[in-house]
Amino acid sequence: MQRSLIWLFRLLPLWLLYGVMALVIPFYIIFDHNGRNASWRFFRQRMDYGALKSAVHVYLNMFSLGMVVLDRFAAYAGKKFKAKVDGEDYFQIWSQDQDGFMIHSCHMGNWEMSGYIRKSSKHMNVLVYAGETATVMAGRTKMFESGNVSMVTAKEDLSHLYILNSALSNGEIVSMPSDRAYGSNKVIRCPFLGAEASFPAGPFRLAAAREARTMAAFCMKTGYSTYTVLFRPIHGNSAGEIARAFAGEMETVVRKWPDQWFNFYDFWS
């Protein structure tokens, strides 16, 4: 089905598939109880929206997710997207240094797309989770090749952290999603949107242990075929300080683009 989607994108404009998706979303809302309820709670409890506004934003949240998923396959099919960058100076200056640095990303917007639409001058190692289809992995490989990006697959035994540690010590960039625990139940509790949430300790422990410069990075859909990439340096000596700084940046971004919050579970449990 994914290959069919890529083939369709070669023939049809993006807006047409968005239109079809807009009609399908209500069915997802009805049948995906967990996702719908998590989205509802997010807008009601965290964003403090009223009931009607929350209902509208649940639809927009699901629609936004659908758009970023479709955009991924559109990119595999060769469709071009525009990138605006906020904070490019930090990225460029750090890239020119011989030291490596870390990027903490999260499940908001479409961070993966930034690797498709920007080329990094310094080699970037991106942590990805196993379980994606062969079509997606082939698409990613093809798109990342021209962007100077390698993928490192996350493993339950955390052995990927060794690879990433090595990359940092070799002066490369390491990019890790830093909002979901994987392979370890060690977390760092941080204030986020009015309550405490658990962030995985691994990415912040690695940054602190290596004393690596770190930045938060986001790639938010800001137009029909436009993404805005945001780079925000974050500071801290300990894993806890870095995690809290990251949570602070996440909060700033999610308040501006709440419909692109894609953690469809109780993030604060």
Place this chain on the structure above:
Amino acid sequence: MSIQEIEEKVKNFLVEDLEIEEEKIESGARLKEDLGIDSLEVVDVVVLVEDQFGYKMKPEDFKDLVTLDQFCKFIQDHVA
């Protein structure tokens, strides 16, 4: 570097950086069961070994390392 110097450096790190209670740190202490060094702490240990001793550990290095004295002996064997 003597084994005593290695043990001292490792002990300091375990106490100061991993905040392991000093009383638990004995040569026969098991890394995982007694000192609580799990997969995540191992990352900190890998960085320590590289910074303090100049040796880059690999995941497979840990397979046969059960106790603290085995770990210190491993470092001694791999550091010039």
